[in-house]
Structures are given as structure tokens and as C-alpha cells.
Amino acid sequence: MAVKYCMNSVFSCDGIQAVRELEESSIHLILSDIPYGIGVDEWDVLHSNTNSALLGTSPAQIRAGAVFRRRGKPLNGWSEADRRIPAEYQRWCESFAGEWLRILKPGASALVFAGRRLSHRCIVAFENAGFTFKDSLAWLRQSAPHRAQRISMVFQRRRDEANAEKWDGWRIGNLRPTFEPILWFVKPYAIGTTIADNVLAYAVGAFNEQAFTRYEKVPDNVLRSGFAKGEGGWHVAQKPVKLLQSLIELTTIPGQLVLDPFCGSGSTLVAAKLTGRAYMGFEVDAEAVKIARERLAPDVFEVNGI
Ligand SMILES: C[S@@+](CC[C@H](N)C(=O)[O-])C[C@H]1O[C@@H](n2cnc3c(N)ncnc32)[C@H](O)[C@@H]1O
Numbered sequence: 001m002a003v004k005y006c007m008n009s010v011f012s013c014d015g016i017q018a019v020r021e022l023e024e025s026s027i028h029l030i031l032s033d034i035p036y037g038i039g040v041d042e043w044d045v046l047h048s049n050t051n052s053a054l055l056g057t058s059p060a061q062i063r064a065g066a067v068f069r070r071r072g073k074p075l076n077g078w079s080e081a082d083r084r085i086p087a088e089y090q091r092w093c094e095s096f097a098g099e100w101l102r103i104l105k106p107g108a109s110a111l112v113f114a115g116r117r118l119s120h121r122c123i124v125a126f127e128n129a130g131f132t133f134k135d136s137l138a139w140l141r142q143s144a145p146h147r148a149q150r151i152s153m154v155f156q157r158r159r160d161e162a163n164a165e166k167w168d169g170w171r172i173g174n175l176r177p178t179f180e181p182i183l184w185f186v187k188p189y190a191i192g193t194t195i196a197d198n199v200l201a202y203a204v205g206a207f208n209e210q211a212f213t214r215y216e217k218v219p220d221n222v223l224r225s226g227f228a229k230g231e232g233g234w235h236v237a238q239k240p241v242k243l244l245q246s247l248i249e250l251t252t253i254p255g256q257l258v259l260d261p262f263c264g265s266g267s268t269l270v271a272a273k274l275t276g277r278a279y280m281g282f283e284v285d286a287e288a289v290k291i292a293r294e295r296l297a298p299d300v301f302e303v304n305g306i
Pocket of ligand 1: 014036238264
């Protein structure tokens with residue numbers, strides 16, 4: 001491990017660059033909620049399209065309240081620049097996928113939260129880098145905002161009563177987004193060895209169903225762990241610690257090293273600490289780093305009882 005990056009710490013840095021400085025085959029698990037590239041916030045804009053609507057707020061959005069505060073890119077590709085966004089996201093994933101492969105131990109997992117719309121680009125980038133795409137898990141969220149606009153309202157505003165009636169019940173947009181994909185990749189173990197030998201050599205490669213079912217009733221690939229009371233509010237894209245604990249216990253044993261190169265408010269690191277794993281987090285946003293450090297401070301652990 002590079003001396004610069006010691007264990008059980010959160011570093012204020014570019015996680016793509018920092019990973020390049022880590023030792024080969026030194027990490028037991030990468031668990032990360034990477035930017036989805038859908039423009040949910042400034043850090044999530046990973047393309048060169050500078051259309052003025054990006055992240056803006058229209059009067060209709062203001063009237064609709066909190067759910068509509070920000071506008072990402074149009075879904076359907078209203079311009080050439082919009083249509084280039086998925087390929088640009090893939091190139092962004094490619095900029096670190098190979099390095100993730102290098103630093104993981106053979107047989108180790110990379111568990112990646114990726115948005116529904118662009119996750120396929122992440123999968124291709126990781127496969128091209130040499131990962132095996134093992135499975136796509138689904139995390140069922142406790143709640144999700146339904147952003148689909150009623151098209152009849154648009155016709156009503158145009159005073160087009162006939163079409164408002166004809167299209168009553170129809171919406172523009174998507175069904176309620178209640179699941180998020182968690183992509184499960186593994187670094188292939190050496191050709192000529194077996195998975196059992198790999199487990200003996202590197203202590204990764206199998207999964208712990210027994211530990212996992214302490215969090216989820218059944219060992220299915222649909223996960224339902226949610227936020228504990230009062231847990232939210234640290235980050236706009238925060239994930240539940242219990243969910244992350246279940247994934248860490250699924251793939252690692254106590255004492256092993258979990259890395260999150262895009263750690264946000266440190267939820268993965270808190271989960272690693274709670275499960276007795278070593279952790280390391282990288283994050284570019286100074287405020288998020290401060291929050292992560294606060295969440296990981298020993299006295300906070302005791303106060304919150306987590
Ligand atoms: C989806 S959020 C993670 C939120 C996290 N799951 C939590 O519970 O707090 C992704 C994070 O990646 C950070 N980020 C974006 N690009 C980065 C980079 N190049 N290096 C490090 N962090 C980056 C963003 O600032 C953001 O906080």
C-alpha cells in the first residue's frame with residue numbers, strides 16, 4: 001500500500017488519480033456509489049454538453065417543489081450533444097476501470113452502484129478492462145419521487161380541452177424509479193487455478209450467504225435494506241449503511257480492506273468500520289470529506305450507537 005494513503009482514513013483528493021498510486025492486488029473489495037452521469041449535481045456532470053438547461057430550474061419546477069429542484073439532461077436526446085452523453089460516460093468509466101482491476105486481489109469483487117439509464121456503459125467499460133460481470137443486483141428503495149408529468153396538464157395549459165380529455169391518465173417520463181442496480185464485477189483469478197485455490201490464496205472469491213441473510217431474509221439478488229431512523233441527510237446520493245454492511249459481509253471477512261474511491265459522506269466506510277473491516281475513502285468535495293470524517297470519529301460511533 002502506498003504510504004501516502006494509510007488505512008482507516010478519508011482522503012480529500014481525486015479518487016481516479018489516487019487509485020493509480022495504490023499497490024497492485026492490495027484491495028479485497030471496492031464498494032462504491034460512483035457518479036451516475038445523469039446530472040443530479042455538478043459532480044455528476046461527466047460530459048461536455050453545456051446546454052443552458054443543464055442543472056437549471058424552470059418556473060414549473062419551482063412550482064412543483066423539492067422533487068423538481070434540478071434538471072438533468074433531457075432523456076430522449078434532443079440534440080447531437082445529448083446523444084453523445086452515454087458514450088462520454090463510458091469513457092469516464094474507462095478512465096479508472098483498468099486501475100480498479102489492477103489494485104484488486106484476484107477473485108475480489110467490485111460492487112458498483114450505477115444509475116439505471118447508463119449502467120450498461122459502466123458494464124461495458126469494466127468488461128473491456130478485464131472484469132467479469134457477475135450479476136446485477138437490485139436495491140429496492142424505501143421511497144422514490146415520481147417525476148412523470150401528466151400530459152393532459154400540458155394540453156390544459158394550452159386550453160386544448162379535447163386533447164386534455166383524450167390523453168387523461170397518460171404521463172411523460174418514467175415509471176416510479178424504485179430500484180437501483182448494483183453491478184457485481186469480479187477480478188478473474190489466475191488461469192490454471194480453481195476458485196477454491198484462489199479462496200485459499202487470497203481469501204476472496206466466494207460469498208458469505210450466512211452473513212448476508214442476517215440483513216436480508218433470503219439470499220436473493222433483490223436487496224431491501226433501507227435507512228435507519230434519522231440516518232439520512234448527509235449527502236444527496238446517500239446510501240443506507242445497513243445495505244452496505246450486507247454487501248461487505250457478503251464478499252469479505254473481518255480485517256480485509258474495503259476501498260471507496262467516490263466515498264461522498266463516507267457511508268461505505270462507516271459500514272466497513274461497523275463490520276470490522278479496514279477502509280479507505282477518496283472524495284473530491286471538501287465538505288463531504290468533513291462529514292465523512294465526522295461520521296467515522298470514534299465518539300460519533302458511540303453516540304449514535306452504530
Ligand atoms: C454518488 S456520490 C456518493 C455518495 C455516498 N454513497 C454517500 O452515501 O454519501 C458520488 C461522490 O463522488 C464524488 N466524486 C465525483 N468525482 C470524483 C473524483 N474524481 N474523485 C473523488 N470523488 C469524486 C462526488 O463529489 C460525490 O460525493
